Amino acid sequence: MAGMKYLHTMIRISDPQATIRFFNLLGLKELRRMDNEQGRFTLIFLAAPGDESAQIELTHNWDEQGYGEGRNFGHVAYAVEDIYATCQRLADAGIPINRPPRDGHMAFVRTPDGISVELLQMGDRLPPAEPWASAANIGHW
């Protein structure tokens, strides 16, 4: 039961460009990338700046599209410094805010392949503010 450390959560992606754009808008940066010509896949690792030891790994199988979603997986969660600013940046880029941060505390968005991402306000919740306070849910997450 000696040393053990969380490394990453891996998700499969259909569209690297759209998915990397999503995570960049969220605030994650690409750390490294590996193309495997023989296996016809690409691995891309991202993390929040300053938090590089906890990564997300994207697997793009070049010949596969459209991964089904199951309910055994829930979400990956990140704390953000200003949940309104993060959601606004995503919304401005056309990404639905499935569960808007009405409470100044929590939001849910989804990657292009339907992986749920929970956003939690760092520290105390923010005071209620429009357009979020009255924003309706969109779809599920």
Place this chain on the structure above:
Amino acid sequence: MAGMKYLHTMIRISDPQATIRFFNLLGLKELRRMDNEQGRFTLIFLAAPGDESAQIELTHNWDEQGYGEGRNFGHVAYAVEDIYATCQRLADAGIPINRPPRDGHMAFVRTPDGISVELLQMGDRLPPAEPWASAANIGHW
């Protein structure tokens, strides 16, 4: 794009006792637990000792059983100090080692609800050793 931090990966579980046993055998410890009587669910947070800022969250919905699995989610990954010892502990407890660490470097196991967990040897790979070197794959992961 200011501060941002990975918090946890959430998975849904059907059997808290079996799932906590699985993660304890892996080396994770329970940090906290919240029962919500009204919503009829329990949240359980675990992490590797010394790595408490990267957690796994288990959601047990009391009235749900058997979550389907999708391929958009891949796995969660942990580095372990001795991949053979970790796999032996799991195998001794009757947990299949789906992808045995034949290479002294990588193994895959699955939670009772089919969530894949990747184990990676910290540092250099270990020298090949039985019973792992000749162990066959079991199912998928």
